[in-house]
Amino acid sequence: MDFMxxxxxxxxxxxxxxxxxxxxxxxxxIGVGAVIAVVSIGQGAQYLVQQGIQAMGTNAVFIIAGSxxxxxxxxxxxxxxxxxxxxxxxxxxxxxxxKQAAPSVTSRQQVVYGNQNWNTQITGTTPNFFDIRTWPVQxxxxxxxxxxxxxxxxxxxxxxxxxxxxADENPVGKTLRIGNLPFRVDGVLESKGQNVMxxxxxxxxxxxxxTVQRKVSGITWLQFINASAISQEASVxxxxxxxxxxxERHRIRRGEDDDFMVRTQSDIADLANQTxxxxxxxxxxxASVSLLVGGIGxxxxxxxxxxxxxxxxxxxxxxxxxxxxxxxxxxxxxxxxSMMGGAIGIVFGLVGSALISNFLSxxxxxxxxxxxxxAIFSAAVGIFFGYYPARKAAQLDPIEALRYx
Amino acid sequence: xxxxTTVLTEPNQTAATGKPVIRLENVYKVYDLGxxxxxxxxxxxxxxxxxxxxxxxxxxxxxxxxxxxxLGCLDRPTRGHYYLDDVDVSGMSKTDLARIRNxxxxxxxxxxxxxxxxxxxxxxELPTVYAGxxxxxxxxxxxxxxxxxxxxxxxxxxxxQLSGGQQQRVAIARGLVNRPSILLADxxxxxxxxxxxxxxxxxxxxxxxxxxxxxxxxxxxxxIARYAKRTLEFLDGKxxxxxxxxxxxxxxxxxxxxxxxxxxxxxxxxxxxRHEKMAKSDAAK
Ligand SMILES: Nc1ncnc2c1ncn2[C@@H]1O[C@H](COP(=O)(O)OP(=O)(O)OP(=O)(O)O)[C@@H](O)[C@H]1O
Ligand SMILES: [Mg+2]
Numbered sequence: 016m017d018f019m020x021x022x023x024x025x026x027x028x029x030x031x032x033x034x035x036x037x038x039x040x041x042x043x044x045i046g047v048g049a050v051i052a053v054v055s056i057g058q059g060a061q062y063l064v065q066q067g068i069q070a071m072g073t074n075a076v077f078i079i080a081g082s083x084x085x086x087x088x089x090x091x092x093x094x095x096x097x098x099x100x101x102x103x104x105x106x107x108x109x110x111x112x113x114k115q116a117a118p119s120v121t122s123r124q125q126v127v128y129g130n131q132n133w134n135t136q137i138t139g140t141t142p143n144f145f146d147i148r149t150w151p152v153q154x155x156x157x158x159x160x161x162x163x164x165x166x167x168x169x170x171x172x173x174x175x176x177x178x179x180x181x182a183d184e185n186p187v188g189k190t191l192r193i194g195n196l197p198f199r200v201d202g203v204l205e206s207k208g209q210n211v212m213x214x215x216x217x218x219x220x221x222x223x224x225x226t227v228q229r230k231v232s233g234i235t236w237l238q239f240i241n242a243s244a245i246s247q248e249a250s251v252x253x254x255x256x257x258x259x260x261x262x263e264r265h266r267i268r269r270g271e272d273d274d275f276m277v278r279t280q281s282d283i284a285d286l287a288n289q290t291x292x293x294x295x296x297x298x299x300x301x302a303s304v305s306l307l308v309g310g311i312g313x314x315x316x317x318x319x320x321x322x323x324x325x326x327x328x329x330x331x332x333x334x335x336x337x338x339x340x341x342x343x344x345x346x347x348x349x350x351x352x353s354m355m356g357g358a359i360g361i362v363f364g365l366v367g368s369a370l371i372s373n374f375l376s377x378x379x380x381x382x383x384x385x386x387x388x389x390a391i392f393s394a395a396v397g398i399f400f401g402y403y404p405a406r407k408a409a410q411l412d413p414i415e416a417l418r419y420x
Numbered sequence: 421x422x423x424x425t426t427v428l429t430e431p432n433q434t435a436a437t438g439k440p441v442i443r444l445e446n447v448y449k450v451y452d453l454g455x456x457x458x459x460x461x462x463x464x465x466x467x468x469x470x471x472x473x474x475x476x477x478x479x480x481x482x483x484x485x486x487x488x489x490x491l492g493c494l495d496r497p498t499r500g501h502y503y504l505d506d507v508d509v510s511g512m513s514k515t516d517l518a519r520i521r522n523x524x525x526x527x528x529x530x531x532x533x534x535x536x537x538x539x540x541x542x543x544x545e546l547p548t549v550y551a552g553x554x555x556x557x558x559x560x561x562x563x564x565x566x567x568x569x570x571x572x573x574x575x576x577x578x579x580x581q582l583s584g585g586q587q588q589r590v591a592i593a594r595g596l597v598n599r600p601s602i603l604l605a606d607x608x609x610x611x612x613x614x615x616x617x618x619x620x621x622x623x624x625x626x627x628x629x630x631x632x633x634x635x636x637x638x639x640x641x642x643x644i645a646r647y648a649k650r651t652l653e654f655l656d657g658k659x660x661x662x663x664x665x666x667x668x669x670x671x672x673x674x675x676x677x678x679x680x681x682x683x684x685x686x687x688x689x690x691x692x693x694r695h696e697k698m699a700k701s702d703a704a705k
Binding site for chain 2: 017020031326327329330331332333334335336337338339340413414417
């Protein structure tokens with residue numbers, strides 16, 4: 016019997032019990048739909064994270080104060096007081112493949128302009144920070160190196176701060192208050208939107224690090240050094256010399272934990288990728304379980320169907336159906352069931368992820384690979400779970416099958 | 421009665437002369453049930469020639485169905501040989517036997533075995549599906565076959581919309597659709613009333629006479645066996661008697677003497693009325 020015939024026969028048999036076929040398919044529909052939706056959400060998140068990390072610059076090297084070890088005597092990062100501007104200058108001086116570096120020292124503060132009030136993060140840094148981060152101003156200018164040396168009360172602000180405090184006014188040249196100190200606004204940065212963690216990057220104020228250290232926070236150390244190597248390879252190559260230089264400067268002995276971390280942009284990308292993949296795999300695994308359950312449903316219904324149609328099978332054999340004809344008939348039926356479920360599931364998954372990205376504004380990325388995989392997987396489920404019932408049907412004895420009540 | 425019989429029958433049959441299409445040689449069939457072994461057939465040898473019309477008879481359990489299953493290539497003899505068209509099929513694979521069933525044999529069952537919720541035409545088409553015939557040709561053949569049993573006008577009906585006799589005629593049409601040389605029927609009239617049985621025998625006789633179709637049928641009823649040309653009587657798995665039918669009944673003629681369903685219905689109504697009247701007068705007393 017040719018394939019078209021077998022397929023038509025299968026559709027007919029399935030149409031005969033519409034409700035039952037629909038319910039049987041539901042398991043696969045849910046499974047495939049969930050897989051597609053989960054994968055597209057996962058990939059969307061991953062894409063965003065990678066975009067964000069890419070935006071930090073591929074040559075970036077980050078030196079973070081604090082230990083990577085959790086617990087113990089060491090404090091978490093940011094809380095360690097050993098990373099200083101001298102460390103940064105030493106790195107620039109002794110490691111030539113590091114081209115630029117900018118310090119970061121942060122503090123949350125209340126900011127006031129006129130009768131507007133806002134709580135935001137103040138980051139102390141140097142002007143080249145904006146080069147390293149490729150973050151230009153849209154109005155005004157960035158404070159100068161002299162202003163850093165003088166610990167001048169000047170700042171540049173993000174668009175969110177500009178909007179909240181200044182509304183329609185032009186902030187450039189105006190004076191706002193951070194804590195009790197007046198700061199002149201030199202420039203407004205271009206909008207960067209949310210970062211990978213969903214935080215608004217434009218809700219920020221940048222000032223000379225000297226000013227933040229001495230006048231705002233009253234500290235002498237740094238939390239962060241943003242460095243930039245001459246190339247992506249150089250950024251990776253720079254990790255070891257930076258580490259040994261800082262170990263020496265911080266007098267960290269062999270066997271002791273470092274009080275800093277050196278990370279390249281690709282390290283962070285890998286880490287983010289890993290976390291994302293684990294999440295995607297986990298959710299995908301859960302979705303696959305429902306696909307498996309759907310497959311068992313198909314097997315169950317196919318077994319019922321074989322029993323119900325014992326006489327039909329006997330008759331078909333008597334009039335010339337071979338074992339393989341019968342086996343193919345039931346296998347095609349199972350695969351039709353699972354693939355129809357898969358097709359509907361793909362549609363549901365696509366619609367579902369579209370709804371999620373619309374209403375929850377989560378990023379989703381439809382993956383062609385996931386769709387193909389879902390189609391192949393649902394066919395495989397049909398073959399795998401349809402094989403046993405089909406085999407059972409094919410091995411019936413025609414005489415006994417014809418006598419079956 | 422004696423007068424009628426002469427009208428309804430034809431002279432004694434002479435032994436068939438066509439080439440042998442079925443030959444059983446010392447066939448045994450043993451069902452091994454573990455503790456006991458059932459000897460269903462015990463050394464059957466027989467020959468059926470082209471164009472014969474054979475009725476297999478015998479008491480229940482004598483092995484009639486068993487021998488039919490072997491003739492129909494649904495089962496294989498435990499011992500002995502079965503030659504179909506001079507080819508020994510006793511040792512063939514299941515797949516080869518399926519092909520032979522499809523091409524050379526037609527089946528008619530006591531239970532009709534039509535697929536429900538499937539039109540008569542599609543039921544008749546079923547064997548052609550496994551014969552590798554194009555869809556157009558399949559429908560054409562099925563229609564031809566239905567016409568031969570006089571049911572062309574019921575092609576679109578489902579079995580539930582057909583009478584028992586009509587269902588069996590659809591089943592016969594299905595048995596004929598691949599143009600087999602032999603039609604095998606195990607108690608084809610077992611579920612039918614006497615008039616419908618004769619109608620079925622009429623169709624079989626016509627096929628046998630006009631197209632030379634070889635027919636082997638099993639029946640319990642001696643009346644039905646008298647429409648065949650030859651009877652084989654089984655007893656305890658052995659062939660007891662092999663007779664030529666004398667005074668063979670001609671179904672076509674017998675039908676003329678039987679009341680038509682309409683007449684039968686009228687008669688029944690009369691009977692009922694009479695009974696009711698009697699019941700009423702009884703009640704009056
Ligand atoms: N599958 C089987 N397993 C065991 N014994 C069987 C099987 N089929 C038939 N038999 C036995 O073989 C013998 C012949 O059975 P068969 O069905 O051929 O009888 P039959 O002549 O067709 O009877 P009936 O007129 O009742 O249909 C019986 O004793 C029966 O019990
Ligand atoms: Mg029987």
